[in-house]
Amino acid sequence: MSGHTKTIRVDTLARVEGEGALYIKLVGERVADVKLKIYEPPRFFEAFLRGRHFTEAPDITARICGICPVAYQMSAIHAIERALGTRIDPAVRLLRRLFYCGEWIESHTLHVYMLHAPDFLGYQDAIAMAQDHRVVVERALRLKKIGNRIVTLLGGREIHPISAAVGGFYKVPTQQRLRELVEDLEWALEASLETVRWTASLEFPDFEQDYEFVALRHPGEYPLNEGRLVSNRGLDIDAAEYEDHFVELHVKHSNALHSVVRGRGSYLVGPMARFNLNFDKLPEVAQQAAREVKLAVPVKNPFRSIMVRAVEIVFACAEALRIIREYEPPAEPRVEVPNQAGVGQAITEAPRGILYHRYAIDEQGLIVAARIVPPTSQNQKRIEDDLRDYATRLVAWPLEEASWKCEQAIRNYDPCISCATHTLKLTVERAEADGV
Numbered sequence: 001m002s003g004h005t006k007t008i009r010v011d012t013l014a015r016v017e018g019e020g021a022l023y024i025k026l027v028g029e030r031v032a033d034v035k036l037k038i039y040e041p042p043r044f045f046e047a048f049l050r051g052r053h054f055t056e057a058p059d060i061t062a063r064i065c066g067i068c069p070v071a072y073q074m075s076a077i078h079a080i081e082r083a084l085g086t087r088i089d090p091a092v093r094l095l096r097r098l099f100y101c102g103e104w105i106e107s108h109t110l111h112v113y114m115l116h117a118p119d120f121l122g123y124q125d126a127i128a129m130a131q132d133h134r135v136v137v138e139r140a141l142r143l144k145k146i147g148n149r150i151v152t153l154l155g156g157r158e159i160h161p162i163s164a165a166v167g168g169f170y171k172v173p174t175q176q177r178l179r180e181l182v183e184d185l186e187w188a189l190e191a192s193l194e195t196v197r198w199t200a201s202l203e204f205p206d207f208e209q210d211y212e213f214v215a216l217r218h219p220g221e222y223p224l225n226e227g228r229l230v231s232n233r234g235l236d237i238d239a240a241e242y243e244d245h246f247v248e249l250h251v252k253h254s255n256a257l258h259s260v261v262r263g264r265g266s267y268l269v270g271p272m273a274r275f276n277l278n279f280d281k282l283p284e285v286a287q288q289a290a291r292e293v294k295l296a297v298p299v300k301n302p303f304r305s306i307m308v309r310a311v312e313i314v315f316a317c318a319e320a321l322r323i324i325r326e327y328e329p330p331a332e333p334r335v336e337v338p339n340q341a342g343v344g345q346a347i348t349e350a351p352r353g354i355l356y357h358r359y360a361i362d363e364q365g366l367i368v369a370a371r372i373v374p375p376t377s378q379n380q381k382r383i384e385d386d387l388r389d390y391a392t393r394l395v396a397w398p399l400e401e402a403s404w405k406c407e408q409a410i411r412n413y414d415p416c417i418s419c420a421t422h423t424l425k426l427t428v429e430r431a432e433a434d435g436v
Helices: 044-049 054-064 069-084 090-121 126-132 134-155 175-179 182-200 239-245 271-281 284-292 302-326 375-394 399-411 415-421
Strands: 021-027 030-037 214-217 228-231 246-251 254-261 342-350 353-361 367-373 425-431
Touching: 021 375, 021 399, 030 375, 044 054, 044 367, 054 069, 054 353, 054 367, 069 090, 069 134, 069 239, 069 342, 069 353, 090 126, 090 134, 090 182, 090 302, 090 399, 126 134, 134 182, 134 302, 182 284, 182 302, 214 271, 214 342, 214 353, 228 239, 239 246, 239 342, 239 353, 254 375, 271 284, 271 302, 271 353, 284 302, 302 399, 353 375, 375 399
Parallel strands: none
Antiparallel strands: 021 030, 214 228, 246 254, 342 353, 353 367
């Protein structure tokens, strides 16, 4: 009997480029070892922020991720506003949700169609997939472009937007500019419904896990920027209590920290967690889309996360249309925020899952300490746990097919890792059952 080892390497999670290493050792039919190796350098962004004025934080944090800059900006802004006791105009709050909708549309579309779908359809990448599925890929490109258009309108540019600020925005759009998005968004809503139906046609392995799902929950809406942090195992806390309940651990085989719930272990953040904990807060059009394809709470198969992401695209398109139709410009784009000392924490829902920021600010408005916990690191231990179970089903598979399946399994969780795992560096080790 033989075993195998796999490797995924993402060199730095401060950006999305890089390689990861996954090592799996099978001895006979037993999984002897699983290591998800992430060669992540120190979090320089936390150090970059120290000594900077709090008004600089949104522009600096936006550069942490090219796929989800809005999430990093808004998490920083919310945490700083909590530290300084800042209250914003309700119209600005609506614009922030719209800003987030744009990022969810473009990020989820990228992951569903370009990074994950090729796995299910047997292609190496989306370019190869386009040769046989041109209409599908063209739909994806148009849908993603609409999300980018929202981010550009509110943020000033598609990548690393620059208009979001503590207290509001440096500039806000007119009603007319927003209404120019309606026609595209109405098309996008129909395209997102078709996306749900299309993902439901894919074939999924029979693989369910017992997760602790962790996500924000808001009393009146599907969570984006605000809410309490809850889980299906009784967690219900404010962002200020996050570090009392979660801890990051260093493991020898990875520079990336493993985040766990104190006393309980790994947990899952992201679309499945949000969907399972907040299904009742989805608009009816999104709930009906899920029901149509028999996607029912709780979803416990990580391979079906592609369907959940598609449902969240429906939500983001419907929410964007609602906001645009209700929008009245604020009296001022932002409120002035004076220098003062304070400590603030905030959690928002990046497309990949919860993103935690904490800032300590002195009397001159300078940041003296910063902590950022991205969703990728929060899912790392959970990915290893799932792979440990999933690998037992691949013992008899040919090496190439087993490798493909493990790569696909990793791409269930996070589009930042997905980008890197297309260049997966694989190591396979086979051993006899007696350990020879």
